[in-house]
Amino acid sequence: xxxxxxxxxxxxxxxxxxxxxxxxxxxxxxxxxxxxxxxxxxxxxxxxxxxxxxxxxxxxxxxxxxxxxxxxxxxxxxxxxxxxxxxxxxxxxxxxxxxxxxxxxxxxxxxxxxxxxxxxxxxxxxxxxxxxxxxxxxxxxxxxxxxxxxxxxxxxxxxxxxxxxxxxxxxxxxxxxxxxxxxxxxxxxxxxxxxxxxxxxxxxxxxxxxxxxxxxxxxxxxxxxxxxxxxxxxxxxxxxxxxxxxxxxxxxxxxxxxxxxxxxxxxxxxxxxxxxxxxxxxxxxxxxxxxxxxxxxxxxxxxxxxxxxxxxxxxxxxxxxxxxxxxxxxxxxxxxxxxxxxxxxxxxxxxxxxxxxxxxxxxxxxxxxxxxxx
Amino acid sequence: xxxxxxxxxxxxxxxxxxxxxxxxxxxxxxxxxxxxxxxxxxxxxxxxxxxxxxxxxxxxxxxxxxxxxxxxxxxxxxxxxxxxxxxxxxxxxxxxxxxxxxxxxxxxxxxxxxxxxxxxxxxxxxxxxxxxxxxxxxxxxxxxxxxxxxxxxxxxxxxxxxxxxxxxxxxxxxxxxxxxxxxxxxxxxxxxxxxxxxxxxxxxxxxxxxxxxxxxxxxxxxxxxxxxxxxxxxxxxxxxxxxxxxxxxxxxxxxxxxxxxxxxxxxxxxxxxxxxxxxxxxxxxxxxxxxxxxxxxxxxxxxxxxxxxxxxxxxxxxxxxxxxxxxxxxxxxxxxxxxxxxxxxxxxxxxxxxxxxxxxxxxxxxxxxxxxxx
Numbered sequence: 001x002x003x004x005x006x007x008x009x010x011x012x013x014x015x016x017x018x019x020x021x022x023x024x025x026x027x028x029x030x031x032x033x034x035x036x037x038x039x040x041x042x043x044x045x046x047x048x049x050x051x052x053x054x055x056x057x058x059x060x061x062x063x064x065x066x067x068x069x070x071x072x073x074x075x076x077x078x079x080x081x082x083x084x085x086x087x088x089x090x091x092x093x094x095x096x097x098x099x100x101x102x103x104x105x106x107x108x109x110x111x112x113x114x115x116x117x118x119x120x121x122x123x124x125x126x127x128x129x130x131x132x133x134x135x136x137x138x139x140x141x142x143x144x145x146x147x148x149x150x151x152x153x154x155x156x157x158x159x160x161x162x163x164x165x166x167x168x169x170x171x172x173x174x175x176x177x178x179x180x181x182x183x184x185x186x187x188x189x190x191x192x193x194x195x196x197x198x199x200x201x202x203x204x205x206x207x208x209x210x211x212x213x214x215x216x217x218x219x220x221x222x223x224x225x226x227x228x229x230x231x232x233x234x235x236x237x238x239x240x241x242x243x244x245x246x247x248x249x250x251x252x253x254x255x256x257x258x259x260x261x262x263x264x265x266x267x268x269x270x271x272x273x274x275x276x277x278x279x280x281x282x283x284x285x286x287x288x289x290x291x292x293x294x295x296x297x298x299x300x301x302x303x304x305x306x307x308x309x310x311x312x313x314x315x316x317x318x319x320x321x322x323x324x325x326x327x328x329x330x331x332x333x334x335x336x337x338x339x340x341x342x343x344x345x346x347x348x349x350x351x352x353x354x355x356x357x358x359x360x361x362x363x364x365x366x367x368x369x370x371x372x373x374x
Numbered sequence: 375x376x377x378x379x380x381x382x383x384x385x386x387x388x389x390x391x392x393x394x395x396x397x398x399x400x401x402x403x404x405x406x407x408x409x410x411x412x413x414x415x416x417x418x419x420x421x422x423x424x425x426x427x428x429x430x431x432x433x434x435x436x437x438x439x440x441x442x443x444x445x446x447x448x449x450x451x452x453x454x455x456x457x458x459x460x461x462x463x464x465x466x467x468x469x470x471x472x473x474x475x476x477x478x479x480x481x482x483x484x485x486x487x488x489x490x491x492x493x494x495x496x497x498x499x500x501x502x503x504x505x506x507x508x509x510x511x512x513x514x515x516x517x518x519x520x521x522x523x524x525x526x527x528x529x530x531x532x533x534x535x536x537x538x539x540x541x542x543x544x545x546x547x548x549x550x551x552x553x554x555x556x557x558x559x560x561x562x563x564x565x566x567x568x569x570x571x572x573x574x575x576x577x578x579x580x581x582x583x584x585x586x587x588x589x590x591x592x593x594x595x596x597x598x599x600x601x602x603x604x605x606x607x608x609x610x611x612x613x614x615x616x617x618x619x620x621x622x623x624x625x626x627x628x629x630x631x632x633x634x635x636x637x638x639x640x641x642x643x644x645x646x647x648x649x650x651x652x653x654x655x656x657x658x659x660x661x662x663x664x665x666x667x668x669x670x671x672x673x674x675x676x677x678x679x680x681x682x683x684x685x686x687x688x689x690x691x692x693x694x695x696x697x698x699x700x701x702x703x704x705x706x707x708x709x710x711x712x713x714x715x716x717x718x719x720x721x722x723x724x725x726x727x728x729x730x731x732x733x734x735x736x737x738x739x740x741x742x743x744x745x746x747x748x
Contacts, residue, residue: 037692037693037696037698038689038692038693039693039698039700041698041699041700042699042700042703043700044680044700044703046680062696066692066695066696067667067688067691067692067695071667071668071688071692074668074670075670075686075688075689076670081688081689083684083689293441293445294445294448296448306418306420310457311457312449312455314441314445314449314455315412315449315455315456315457317441318411318412318440318441318445319411319412319413321440321441322411322436322440324411324413325415325416325699325702325703326413326415326416326417326418328699329416329699329703
């Protein structure tokens with residue numbers, strides 16, 4: 001196999017693992033910050049690494065529009081272009097074509113769509129998506145798929161899933177095997193168990209380096225999502241990494257790890273950084289709130305990010321009020337660090353066989369809420 | 375004297391010096407990046423220091439409005455509040471009251487004005503300005519002054535200058551002398567030589583730790599400014615630092631150093647960073663320009679900033695097109711680094727008695743213009 005994955009330890013359905021790529025190792029369960037346009041928004045790549053990220057997600061859809069895959073390839077690939085020498089996973093563009101572009105025409109061959117940037121027409125097929133991801137030099141290529149919204153009728157989900165499975169086969173065929181690179185298939189089927197099983201079976205038959213659970217976190221809510229996650233991961237091969245796409249909030253991630261998921265990505269830490277929202281072990285706080293105006297205390301006691309080490313809540317509140325870029329820079333860094341510390345905590349607990357304690361404490365702290373105002 | 379200044383070497387009118395403050399030394403000629411609202415826009419303070427800055431300028435006007443001097447004092451002063459442990463100079467607020475606020479009422483006592491943020495009324499006098507600067511814990515306090523626009527009639531410049539000199543005396547009286555802290559007087563007189571001389575005489579009589587040349591770079595153009603700088607610096611005490619406020623472009627700075635100026639501040643490096651303009655030894659370039667789209671070369675060959683070390687012009691062009699914050703972060707860093715490298719070059723040339731060569735090469739390079747497109 002082109003992408004080696006080791007499971008080091010198990011606890012219930014949860015797994016402590018390690019993924020080996022050409023650009024280094026990824027300890028799992030892992031969280032991938034999202035670098036949509038070739039940058040994790042408002043962060044230097046050095047800071048993303050310092051925050052603990054071992055792998056990034058890049059968006060095929062955005063990068064094919066700007067600056068274009070050919071240019072990235074000419075510049076030596078995405079790692080070099082964006083100055084990130086650790087592993088990169090790229091999505092296939094399928095999800096963004098559905099959610100961002102306009103005037104889509106889906107056929108067996110692929111999807112024709114108009115760019116959300118300038119209205120220019122583009123075409124994506126499994127072959128084209130894989131080719132682009134190769135040009136980006138992505139360590140983990142995702143199969144091209146279609147994703148149904150929630151809720152969608154059973155028949156629609158069934159036919160969409162089947163199309164995605166035919167595309168998965170074409171994706172695998174188009175993928176060029178290289179050492180330290182791999183391709184993941186994506187399970188679809190919306191919230192229907194039998195469709196998820198059919199999808200998993202189709203993917204297993206094709207054979208992938210890892211398996212994603214797609215089509216969740218699209219409005220179904222955590223309860224419904226966990227219902228699917230109660231069965232979906234175990235339908236996928238035990239010895240391969242399982243990746244829950246686009247998830248999620250910290251408690252989504254903890255719940256999904258307990259259900260056997262190994263990898264996550266989400267824009268939430270950086271997007272929240274741009275709306276003054278911070279994740280802390282006592283839940284989220286919004287630094288815009290007037291109660292922080294004179295507060296000399298750090299955002300989160302015990303956090304080792306630059307924001308919590310060097311600055312008061314009062315300062316970040318002030319920056320935010322003056323619409324200073326530094327507020328976004330520091331909050332994004334803190335939030336990514338929060339997510340990566342959460343994953344480190346999970347991995348350490350798995351290593352020490354104390355995951356249950358870790359999870360109880362996590363929920364207890366989250367419910368406590370932020371420290372008292374001064 | 376509360377603020378020690380040494381002149382280590384002279385070359386023509388230019389001086390190599392060192393200023394000692396409670397928060398460390400400043401090698402002169404020095405450039406001070408501007409941290410208007412308690413942050414050098416889009417830069418971590420660590421990056422500002424890495425870029426070579428040894429002292430920052432903070433704006434009394436902006437900080438008194440937001441978050442307020444009392445809050446900054448309560449948070450341990452501006453150094454601690456903004457996580458910058460090196461020297462800070464604060465302006466007096468006089469210039470911003472004139473240029474930013476509305477509904478000003480000037481009297482002998484001081485200036486009543488409305489905040490440009492929320493229209494709230496404020497009052498600034500010499501005593502109030504100095505008190506605020508003390509609360510900010512500024513290492514170099516500036517005397518409170520009034521500044522005439524360009525052009526202004528002689529009589530108006532004369533009476534304004536005289537008011538500023540009476541305010542300078544009150545400022546000095548209000549200043550609390552402490553070791554490692556000092557106060558600078560500000561020479562006014564617009565472009566009139568006799569007024570500049572009268573102003574210098576008044577300031578010398580009061581006695582300051584340093585002397586600023588105010589009321590320039592307000593639209594009179596470089597030629598006119600250099601005419602004033604041909605005589606103004608030598609009117610000020612030889613053994614004290616001379617600071618040209620709000621200047622300027624790289625060639626303004628080089629010209630002013632040749633005329634005996636030791637200190638500078640300007641928003642240009644960071645403001646330009648927000649409009650995609652970069653300073654290089656071959657002049658300015660705008661990275662938005664389409665000719666950079668596929669250019670794998672660094673912005674400036676030989677520059678040691680992160681932008682030039684790790685990224686291509688093509689990447690910065692791409693970031694800028696996608697309106698990514700990282701473009702502003704990297705360009706601001708590069709520009710501040712450019713300014714600080716210029717000052718380092720000037721200081722090294724002064725130390726080696728090669729300032730003439732340095733200046734000739736500087737102008738020759740600037741005229742060469744940017745490298746050829748690919």
